[in-house]
Amino acid sequence: MKVRWELLLIPGFLITILLIVSSQYVFLQGSFHRDLGLGRLSEAMNLGNYFKFFSDTFYLNTLWITIKTSALATLSTILLGFPVAYLIARMRSRWAMILLAGVVVATFVTIVIKVFGLIIIFSADGWLNRFLLWVGFIDRPYTIIGNEVGVVVGLMHFTLGFGVLLLYSVIQTIPRSYEDAAQIHGASRWRVHWRIMLPLSLPGITVGALMIFNMSMGAFTSAALLGGGRVFTLPVLIQRTVMMEIKYAMAGTLAAVLLVSVILINLLSVYLLKRLKAARLVIA
Amino acid sequence: MKYRKSFIATSVAMALGVGSVLATGASLAGEFDGVTLKVGTWGGSWKENIVNVIVPKFEAEGGTIEFVTGSPQANLAKLIAGRGKAPFDIMEILDAQIQDFRSAEFLQPLSLDAIPNKAHLEDWQVSDDTIGSWFTQETICYNKDKFAELGIEPPKTYSDLANPKLEGRLSIPDITSGGGLANFGAFAHAGGGDEANIQPGLDLVKSMNALKFWSRGGEVVTQFQSGDVYAAVVHAGWCVRAKNAGSNVTTVHPYINDQHTGVHKHGWLGIMKSSENAAAANWFINEYLDAGFQFEFATKSGVVPVNKEAIGRLSEDPVLDEMLQTSSEEISQQLRIDYSKADIADWTDQWNRSVAQ
Numbered sequence: 001m002k003v004r005w006e007l008l009l010i011p012g013f014l015i016t017i018l019l020i021v022s023s024q025y026v027f028l029q030g031s032f033h034r035d036l037g038l039g040r041l042s043e044a045m046n047l048g049n050y051f052k053f054f055s056d057t058f059y060l061n062t063l064w065i066t067i068k069t070s071a072l073a074t075l076s077t078i079l080l081g082f083p084v085a086y087l088i089a090r091m092r093s094r095w096a097m098i099l100l101a102g103v104v105v106a107t108f109v110t111i112v113i114k115v116f117g118l119i120i121i122f123s124a125d126g127w128l129n130r131f132l133l134w135v136g137f138i139d140r141p142y143t144i145i146g147n148e149v150g151v152v153v154g155l156m157h158f159t160l161g162f163g164v165l166l167l168y169s170v171i172q173t174i175p176r177s178y179e180d181a182a183q184i185h186g187a188s189r190w191r192v193h194w195r196i197m198l199p200l201s202l203p204g205i206t207v208g209a210l211m212i213f214n215m216s217m218g219a220f221t222s223a224a225l226l227g228g229g230r231v232f233t234l235p236v237l238i239q240r241t242v243m244m245e246i247k248y249a250m251a252g253t254l255a256a257v258l259l260v261s262v263i264l265i266n267l268l269s270v271y272l273l274k275r276l277k278a279a280r281l282v283i284a
Numbered sequence: 285m286k287y288r289k290s291f292i293a294t295s296v297a298m299a300l301g302v303g304s305v306l307a308t309g310a311s312l313a314g315e316f317d318g319v320t321l322k323v324g325t326w327g328g329s330w331k332e333n334i335v336n337v338i339v340p341k342f343e344a345e346g347g348t349i350e351f352v353t354g355s356p357q358a359n360l361a362k363l364i365a366g367r368g369k370a371p372f373d374i375m376e377i378l379d380a381q382i383q384d385f386r387s388a389e390f391l392q393p394l395s396l397d398a399i400p401n402k403a404h405l406e407d408w409q410v411s412d413d414t415i416g417s418w419f420t421q422e423t424i425c426y427n428k429d430k431f432a433e434l435g436i437e438p439p440k441t442y443s444d445l446a447n448p449k450l451e452g453r454l455s456i457p458d459i460t461s462g463g464g465l466a467n468f469g470a471f472a473h474a475g476g477g478d479e480a481n482i483q484p485g486l487d488l489v490k491s492m493n494a495l496k497f498w499s500r501g502g503e504v505v506t507q508f509q510s511g512d513v514y515a516a517v518v519h520a521g522w523c524v525r526a527k528n529a530g531s532n533v534t535t536v537h538p539y540i541n542d543q544h545t546g547v548h549k550h551g552w553l554g555i556m557k558s559s560e561n562a563a564a565a566n567w568f569i570n571e572y573l574d575a576g577f578q579f580e581f582a583t584k585s586g587v588v589p590v591n592k593e594a595i596g597r598l599s600e601d602p603v604l605d606e607m608l609q610t611s612s613e614e615i616s617q618q619l620r621i622d623y624s625k626a627d628i629a630d631w632t633d634q635w636n637r638s639v640a641q
Contacts, residue, residue: 246364
């Protein structure tokens, strides 16, 4: 008798769906009611909160900042993480495992500690600012607290280790012999990367980038600490709406908009990737 | 035979011994045997002060204390999410929240007879369902060395912080921080507005050009240490901690208007309606108001005791004596925000829109 191992997936799948759907249902359902104060919601359902969101530039600007900082953080993570992942993946010595272990350990460090490390490095009297002032690159200390640059740096710091691990697993699936063959036939290193590595790894990079983007869209701590109370991303605004304004319905609306935005951006990316494949710009 | 007599005598002696131990144990049974009191309060050194002083006394009475740590705003959110079924028996409440607690009927009446230390408080600090537990003096904390370097006089008002030399060197409480609402209300008053007219406060905040809106007081201590900020609007306790951490800082109690100098934020204790440990909770409140604990708490955290006996001892600590206003005349002149006139949700919304980049 054939054992149907795939049935083992069902409990985990059901639990995951239940947890995701039930928590999102509470938010989504609440978003269609009016706030009556102290977490109480009106009986009647309406779209008032959504009209408010899409007619108010403050909320729209918050959504734009959330997408922009997440996209920039994703791009930075990929650009910084790919060379690191490539080097580790192609390394033949035992240093590869040590470096990989270092990346894994770094991902375990809580984001609060990482962010405070950034704050210390970029402090006015920190070594980085002292050095930049000394060489005359800047004429006054530069800070990353309270601006979008800081939020992008914080999000990148949050996702970099995870990004390197994802990209490492992607690069590992591409046989080294492809690169060797191209080089034997006279391709330069740059051409090998541009014509072999990039097309072969692009589907993996896209999936990795989407995961990093999704993590960044929902990240709270980096945005809250480095945004310095000036840069509002949607997760930061949701926290303030729940904790200070005690408006659960509006917070639910913000959460729903965040969720739908992430889903739409993911679907759009998958669609674009399919178009690239169809145009044979990507090999999968 | 001799052995048998000896055995019986020993057995009787042992039985008497065990009996007397049991009897003594029974007579030593604590007032709160088996009771687990859950307290909603801040974490870190705030909780540690309670752990070091009150917890051992409660344990001596046979009970245990567990903590649900978080800001009062976070604990209120837990309460609302639990539809009034609180994950704690007793909670630290800010003055800005009292109206919410009362309108939602989250509190049960206190047993004031079980709180004899209430006699050391001002009358207005004692009510049927809440009792004052400490207060903070919201100040301008500034680095004396940096101000001297820049040739700036010590600030007297919030407007003095709008000095261009302080651009990007100032830290102001975010509205979500513990002192955020009290200080924002003070900005409104200092700017010529009040609880119902906050626009002057928003204008004043914008004119100050802060580096950061801090959400936890510990950030201010770090910012002074790292040299990122030269001045901060923060309660005196954080300035005490910044000084203890090595920064050459001191406080100024800002002039608000002709009636008020300095800003007052009050902390309260209340017992949750859902609590089944009211007796233990009242006992806890009484211990919290004890002069010894209040003074110890003040010296370690920089908050001001409500117990008048403990206030009288503040001058024993030179740092507190320097940073706090301790005379009843000074304290009575401090601005207390009237939250009955404030729409906190609107304050927060206006603040978000005003400070957002």
